[in-house]
Amino acid sequence: MIKVKVYVTLKEGVLDPQGKAIEQALQAKNFQGVRDMRVGKYMEFYLNEDEATDHQIQEMCEQLLANPVIEDYRYETEEVISV
């Protein structure tokens, strides 16, 4: 099995009100130094070896996991021994 980890982040320049809210909440809790908080998504899942091609994973990201208009994505794969 292949473990796939996908990170989806907002593109630079896209406003991130959720990140801003978290930043302000941290500042209000006395973590004043927090700057430029950006929030994204992290997804992990498993694929069979034969399906875990770069093409396949990119298709998944572009069709469903990320919105390519406003989001960037990157992914990592890692072989795991299935028990």
Added chain:
Amino acid sequence: MIKVKVYVTLKEGVLDPQGKAIEQALQAKNFQGVRDMRVGKYMEFYLNEDEATDHQIQEMCEQLLANPVIEDYRYETEEVISV
């Protein structure tokens, strides 16, 4: 400046209906091999060197960024040269 990347994931055993929904949507789009999709959050922000202690970052995670009852978190830090 220190760039901090925080990954928040649901603990093992905690049901992840959002992950399940994404998994089923991918399967319906002919990515049948997807298994065990889990969705988490990914956050990145900047701190000044003097504030970027492990203790400080753990406090942020436990007080606000993660819900320690049902979520695990891990983080990475990385020095960046501020322009």
